[in-house]
Amino acid sequence: TLEVSDGIIHKETVTACNTGTEIAIHDLFYNVPARKKFLKAKETEWRTILQLFYAICLDYPQVHFKLYNEKKLVHNCPIASHLTLRIEQLYEKALSHNILVFEAEEGRMNLKVSGALSDPQYSRYDRNQIFVFVNKRWVKNHKLAQALIKGYQGMLQPERYPAGFIFISLDPEFVDINIHPRKEEVQFLHPRIVELLIETTVKERLELYTAQSLGASTPVSHQPKQQSSIPTLPTNTHAYSNNQVWRISQSFEQNSPLISQEKQQLESSQFTQAIAQHFTSQVVNPEHPTAITQVPTSILQQNTIQAQDVTTTAELSYTLVGQALDTYIIIQTTEGLVLIDQHAAHERIIYERLKANFNTIERVKLLFPQVISIAKNDMVALEPYLMLFHNVGLIIEQASATELIVQETPIYLKNQPVQDIVQQTIGWIHELQQVDMQQLQKSLQEKIHAQMSCKAAVKAGDELNTAGMHEIIKELYAQENKLTCPHGRPTIWALSQYEIEKKFKRNYK
Structure with missing residues (x-):
């Protein structure tokens, strides 16, 4: 047991305890009261603590975490064998029942992207369930989050956002972690390659989910692919985990792009006939x-x-x-x-x-x-x-x-x-x-x-x-x-x- 105050160890004893580390902090602002004035509302600070707790739990599923608030146990997250189990511990069933696991690689930078994302049946009104980790470090990168959202293009309603937990690993020489004082942001040597890999991987994973939901053997793309000015990536290898939870909605056929296309053709034909009828009785x-x-x-x-x-x-x-x-x-x-x-x-x-x-x-x-x-x-x-x-x-x-x-x-x-x-x-x-x-x-x-x-x-x-x-x-x-x-x-x-x-x-x- 260690007791530290003002950077000085005041007490050090040997204590019998369970495996793990417990840290208790008291009187945090006793010698810097000015910093206490910069704190926001209690609810705002609590939401910030929650986001940090979620990030740490997601990043280290092999560790057992507990979170207390005013002496009440809020979260108890035992060791999780895989990411989807950790998500079940942290979030509501509406998310954990709609999770898709993905993985992709790109050879030139030893780049690997893996993680989990929500299927199109689940969406939120904010981006608070989008987490990005680079070499085991939680970072806040708007462009990477936007790449994830672009992968859902045409699958979510306007102003709706998915949940996504993206883990990126690559050679340290291709990423700079020293662009932010708190190391919350990173800069890639080739950011477009990373963003494009995330976007294409998410899109392909969702297309696979759509194809399997419709009973097709291979994913079908309903939108013509646009050529990008960015050089194409080398051949990616995609491995999808088996611990996926599928949810097939009874109304899925109504929302299918294939069904919508046939409906549009029918409506277009009816609209053409209506115009022809109007033109038979033109009035000048x-x-x-x-x-x-x-x-x-x-x-x-x-x-x-x-x-x-x-x-x-x-x-x-x-x-x-x-x-x-x-x-x-x-x-x-x-x-x-x-x-x-x-x-x-x-x-x-x-x-x-x-x-x-x-x-x-x-x-x-x-x-x-x-x-x-x-x-x-x-x-x-x-x-x-x-x-x-x-x-x-x-x-x-x-x-x-x-x-x-x-x-x-x-x-x-x-x-x-x-x-x-x-x-x-x-x-x-x-x-x-x-x-x-x-x-x-x-x-x-x-x-x-x-x-x-x-x-x-x-x-x-x-x-x-x-x-x-x-x-x-x-x-x-x-x-x-x-x-x-x-x-x-x-x-x-x-x-x-x-x-x-x-x-x-x-x-x-």
């Missing part, structure tokens, strides 16, 4: 002889209405052409055609309503409250901000260390699952932890409003009737910020008559 507008209106005269006469533009206090005169691809509303104005993204437009409308009625949000009490399960460390991060949900009309209470109960929701979210909103908020809290409390609450409030608007708005693919399209058009043009949705995507695309005529080579005036 006498005011614009060069413009062909592809709808019957009766629709033109019925759908010409006036809408008020608040920003310019001028009337907007338009003709509703119809809905294209069950996603875009097409209108004709004196300037040409305007396409409106129905989801983005409705999202903007609901977002502005939520902001305007911040203190008077109508709520609906749920007959059967929703139960949401989250990880313990996420609950610790979320607990101080539960009142934010009350401010936006969500009555959420903590039921246990890992469960929340949703009692009431805003009327816009009636019959909508709240799980995604809660998980997204947890991701934002992790992302904005460096911001002061007031600014964090303001940012979270805006993001929650935007997320609620997205969930409540009509979706791409929803068929709208004439009244519904008129309602979206009128309300959108009454908004001050009408050009983008709360997430920044455009709501309107104007196609002038000049651009149309130029495309058809009619701009000969």
